[in-house]
Amino acid sequence: MRYSVPKGLFDIVPQEPKATDAWRCSARWQHLEKHVRQLAHDYGYSEIRTPMFERTELFVRGMGESSDIVSKEMYTFNDKADRSMTLRPEGTAPVMRAFVEKGLHQLGQFHKFFYIGPYFRYDRPQAGRYRQFHQFGVEAIGDASPEQDAEVIAMLADLYTRLGLQEWTVLLNTVGDSSCRAPYREALKNYLKPHFEKLSEDSQTRFNKNPLRILDSKDRGDQDLLKNAPSIHDYLSPASKVHFDSVCKHLDALLIPYSIAPNLVRGLDYYNQTVFEITATALGAQNSLGGGGRFDGLLDQLGGPDLPSTGFACGLERILLTMDAQKCTFDTAFHPFVFVVPLGDNAFDAAYQCTFALRREGIPADIAPKGRKVQKALQLADQKQATYALVLGDDEIQSGTAKLKHLQSRREIDIKLDALITTCEKLYANN
Ligand code: HAM
Numbered sequence: 001m002r003y004s005v006p007k008g009l010f011d012i013v014p015q016e017p018k019a020t021d022a023w024r025c026s027a028r029w030q031h032l033e034k035h036v037r038q039l040a041h042d043y044g045y046s047e048i049r050t051p052m053f054e055r056t057e058l059f060v061r062g063m064g065e066s067s068d069i070v071s072k073e074m075y076t077f078n079d080k081a082d083r084s085m086t087l088r089p090e091g092t093a094p095v096m097r098a099f100v101e102k103g104l105h106q107l108g109q110f111h112k113f114f115y116i117g118p119y120f121r122y123d124r125p126q127a128g129r130y131r132q133f134h135q136f137g138v139e140a141i142g143d144a145s146p147e148q149d150a151e152v153i154a155m156l157a158d159l160y161t162r163l164g165l166q167e168w169t170v171l172l173n174t175v176g177d178s179s180c181r182a183p184y185r186e187a188l189k190n191y192l193k194p195h196f197e198k199l200s201e202d203s204q205t206r207f208n209k210n211p212l213r214i215l216d217s218k219d220r221g222d223q224d225l226l227k228n229a230p231s232i233h234d235y236l237s238p239a240s241k242v243h244f245d246s247v248c249k250h251l252d253a254l255l256i257p258y259s260i261a262p263n264l265v266r267g268l269d270y271y272n273q274t275v276f277e278i279t280a281t282a283l284g285a286q287n288s289l290g291g292g293g294r295f296d297g298l299l300d301q302l303g304g305p306d307l308p309s310t311g312f313a314c315g316l317e318r319i320l321l322t323m324d325a326q327k328c329t330f331d332t333a334f335h336p337f338v339f340v341v342p343l344g345d346n347a348f349d350a351a352y353q354c355t356f357a358l359r360r361e362g363i364p365a366d367i368a369p370k371g372r373k374v375q376k377a378l379q380l381a382d383q384k385q386a387t388y389a390l391v392l393g394d395d396e397i398q399s400g401t402a403k404l405k406h407l408q409s410r411r412e413i414d415i416k417l418d419a420l421i422t423t424c425e426k427l428y429a430n431n
Contacts, residue, residue, distance in 0.1 A: 008123075008131030014333065023320040027333030032163070032316055032323075033116060034331070036136045039159050040114040043151070045138050048113040050094035056084040062093030062298060064269025066209040073121040075131075087120035091137045091313055092270065092295065093302070099141065100304030110142040116316075128286030128318050137292075137313030141299070144308035146243050149274040149294055150250035156278055156290050156312050157256050163319065164328040168280045168289060170258035172251070174244040175212070175265055175293075176236050177272055184235035185211055195225050215263040231262045240273060247274050270295040274310065282325040283318055290314025336366040337428050338404070339386035341377040343393030345370065351392040354420060363424050382407060387431065390420075 005011060012026050022028065040047070056076050063070050075087040088094055095113055098104075104111060116136045123129055138155065140148050153170060160168050175181060189211050192199065196207060200219040207214065215226060236244065251258055258276075266275045275293035283289070292312025300306040323330075338358055342351035348370050358365035366384060368377035374391065381389045389405045396402040396417070403412045404423070415423045 008125035010130065023324045025333070028320055028330050031331045032319060035162055036116060036159065039155065039162065040138065043155050045112040045114040048095055048098065048115050049117070050098050052118070053085045053087050054094055054097065056086040058093050058097055059086050059089060061301060062096070062270060063090070066206065066213070067267050067269060069121060069267065073123050075120045075122055089119055089121045091115050091119065091135055092139060092298070092311060095139050096299050096302050096304065100299060100302050105305045105307060112138065112140045114138045126286065128283050128321055130317060134316040135313040136316060137311060139309055139311035141309045142307050144296065146246035147250055149247045149310050150254065152292060152310055152312050153251060153276050154254045154256050156314060160278065160289065163323060165280070165322055166326055167282065168278050170256060171261040171264050171277045171279060172258045173261050173264040173275050174232065174236065174240060174273055175271055175275055176232055176240040180232070180235045180237045180240055184230070184232050187230045187235065188212065191229050192225070198225060212265045213267065215265045216267060226263060233262055243273055266291060266293060270298045272296050280322045282322045286318065289318050289322065334364065335385040335387065336364050337387045337431065338363060338365045338424055339381035339384060339389045340365060340367040341374060341381065341389055341391045342368065343374060343391060347393050347397055350397050354392065357421060358424060361421050361425060363428050
């Protein structure tokens with residue numbers, strides 16, 4: 001019996017046989033994760049890690065029963081004590097749960113967290129959409145200002161710039177506060193009511209449960225109907241309007257280009273005021289590289305202090321696919337600096353000692369397996385893209401001298417074995 005990875009999941013491996021799958025090579029993930037961590041560091045966000053699954057109720061309360069994620073996409077199971085658990089489909093609700101549970105508000109007024117990890121959604125897999133995918137996300141707690149919203153938007157834009165991505169667009173909108181959403185919801189329903197029969201099935205369901213979500217519909221017919229629909233911007237309270245204008249003003253000042261997308265509401269119930277998404281043309285249908293917004297009531301709703309919050313999450317698979325499509329450059333994968341080639345079984349023990357001595361000094365080193373013929377061992381050194389090969393046989397060990405062969409130029413350096421470490425340290429430092 002041969003097993004295969006379940007549908008919608010994938011492995012991350014050191015090398016992929018097919019060039020089109022190179023985005024799943026571990027070196028690319030490490031490159032991306034390194035940039036993400038550096039970005040978080042540069043913006044003052046600290047790492048938070050929450051468990052892979054939580055009580056189902058947390059996500060139902062957090063994202064809202066009518067959201068697509070809660071109603072259709074959660075991996076939910078009962079544990080042995082018959083409690084309903086769900087593999088986390090997103091990171092915001094768990095971070096807020098941890099914040100409340102640990103009473104982190106006691107440690108200060110402002111908090112900035114980031115997270116990287118796997119998330120789970122049961123949806124039809126396609127390019128850019130997986131059932132286990134990875135997000136980098138941030139949540140800033142305690143600051144209600146439009147400056148904080150602009151910061152998280154600019155931070156995500158900065159990530160894409162640092163990675164060398166081009167042709168992405170910031171879509172920006174506001175969903176106002178509860179005082180403007182209620183009359184807007186009514187206005188939208190009144191506008192759509194005469195067209196109800198023409199709405200898609202999903203939108204018909206949303207009509208009563210959560211009519212604002214109809215604005216998010218990808219259905220062509222729905223989109224046509226929405227062309228003349230009332231806009232949230234005509235229903236904004238003065239405070240919401242000031243907030244939104246100020247976010248725009250700060251993005252202008254930070255030279256972040258954006259388009260106002262009046263129909264962008266995002267799928268989750270917790271948003272208020274600012275919402276945004278960054279899309280990339282290279283991605284096809286699954287074009288959202290990342291998104292987020294303000295979610296001021298969530299902490300309070302989860303039993304915590306009533307602190308304002310804003311944040312985003314972005315999909316690492318989609319970033320890597322876009323980087324691939326746009327031929328962005330990546331750090332090179334790990335390669336041994338010295339590949340030791342023992343000549344014969346007698347020399348193996350000394351060669352083995354040398355390999356460990358190099359490693360202990362922080363010089364990446366590897367050794368050919370015992371019994372390999374020299375030609376095969378040198379092929380292995382090439383395959384591993386080692387910088388140097390060090391051939392060690394009885395003669396070398398007896399004379400205390402050996403040759404360090406630069407595998408690309410084929411140039412050889414004579415070295416004394418008792419100075420192996422210092423010589424390699426110098427070469428490695430100048431590498
Ligand atoms: P979201 O829009 O549901 O937001 O997901 C954020 C990003 O995760 C998407 O833009 C996309 O890049 C990626 N993503 C989502 N689903 C999949 C999938 N099935 N396969 C691959 N990538 C996917 C949230 O999750 C919110 N928690 C963001 C947030 C944080 N809002 C405030 N703070």
